[in-house]
Amino acid sequence: MAISVAENARLLDAEQRLLVKADQDIEEGWQRIRDQEDRVRELQVGGHDTRQAQRLVDLLKQTLIEWERHRVLIAQRVNYLQQQVAAGKLEAG
Incomplete structure (x- = not known):
């Protein structure tokens, strides 16, 4: 079943x-x-233990890597749909 140009x-x-x-x-x-x-850095300057704060930085970076991977998938889907819409318009035109 083909998806319509409007749906794409x-x-x-x-x-x-x-x-x-x-x-x-x-x-x-x-x-x-x-x-x-x-x-x-502020904690380090103050002589505080920064292990947990640094752990949070590392976790944030890991999360951001996953967000960026997800963004790539969205961009690929956008490209695919753009091709589908363009092809559908050519067929209808």
Whole structure:
């Protein structure tokens, strides 16, 4: 069963919105990491134990890697749907 051009266009629009959100989330994630790294440095200067704070930085980075992998999947889906919409328009045109 073929999906209509209109349905592919609707799916494309939804995936493009997800891609924008993923980009925003990733940028905010990098900012959180920078903020946490600043806190670690402040703690180090103050002579405090920074193991847990550094562990949080590491966990944030691991999470961000997964977010970036997910973003790649969304971008691939967007590309696929763009091709489907373009092909459907050519067939209909």
